[in-house]
Amino acid sequence: MSDTDRELRVSKIRNGTVIDHLAAGQALNVLALLGIDGSGGESVSVGMNVPSDKLAKKDIVKVEDRELSQSEVDVLAVIAPEATINIVREYDVVEKKRIDRPESVDGVLSCPNRNCITNDDEPIRTRFAVLDDALRCDYCGEIVREEEVATHLDVA
């Protein structure tokens, strides 16, 4: 059975974005990082631990009727640098987006330093600079290693 057949089981989408080749266990983190929680009304399909030639087991996420922008895609570099992102229109892949490491990640992570001003009730968004293998809070300088990022996703 080919990889494509397996993806079909997760259900093919007509229009939207397919985020494939995620490391197993990252699907929900990716949705959290993108702020996709279903409240926007979009159909979201999630495949977890799907057999894959490339990764042995992978996760896959399909979001219907929403095309991720380049800046949204770049945020994924922090937790899923190997992911592939395909934009689908009328069942065809019309664009393959490459993940570029962003310079900063804004508004999606909370600072793990409880004494950071971003955790006070101030009118600011969090902002983290992207380092080689970590993120750094622009305000307090706290460093968050990439393996710790998922636990600090700021999803309400």
Added chain:
Amino acid sequence: MRQDHLISATQLSRPDIEAVLDRAAEIDADPSALQGRHDGAILGLCFFEPSTRTRMSFDTAMKRLGGRTIDMGSVESSSVKKGETLADTMRVLEGYADALVLRHPSEGSAKMATEFVDVPLVNAGDGAGQHPTQTLLDLYTMRQNAGLDDVTVGIMGDLKYGRTVHSLAAALTNFDTRQHFISPESLRLPRGVRYDLHESGAQVREHTALEEVLSELDILYVTRIQRERFPDENEYLKVAGEYQISAEDLEAAKDSLTVMHPLPRVDEIAPDVDQTEHATYFEQAHNGVPVRMALLDMLLSTEGDR
């Protein structure tokens, strides 16, 4: 200095530091030289945490420059008590003053405040973050007593939460200094400070006992280990006791050792050290005025005056 705000010692280059220290030395040599230079200018003192030395030396420095200060008073008597955000408070106060000095208990508060004000803002301590003006006066004191190049500096005490330590360690990377960090295991330098030191090419040499390096040191910078950093009293007493120095302890040091402390001290430096040639901490505190005068003069001067 090209920046209009002073938020972190990491933003200071060697020329920036030397410009402030040289200016401070001129002021020290002739305290009346800048009298009336900033007539009519107003400095806003915004202290959300208690302070004696920093608040009063900024106050004195501004008045010696011919300017005046306005003080928001204690947090208890201000609208902060009513739940106003720091962002709003700073936006209002910038309309009252030509420059602002901020001390606040949260890390990153000064950085955030710069996003809401256009007048020059000086970080006078943000939680366990940074305290760059303390560092400038520390460097001034070091330069006068031991020099800033080819010196070995030991920094001891609470390295994790000590904002004076974080600023000083960063600033010293601009000079040819060897830095040794002496602290209990639980109060070692935090990740962010460590990262910056590493990035600047500095070697981080860490010790748990002062004896390991005391005889090599030209400067020993002592900081207070705070009781509230420890879960129980016994643990605190045990640890703090190991990082106290007396005149007898210093017999093993170089005769020329300079002992510094940002103050206030509690019992980490015994009073008998005050009588030795090593003691430099009161001189250090006095240097707060000329150094802050130099800094304020530079921040308040327009491009053409610089």
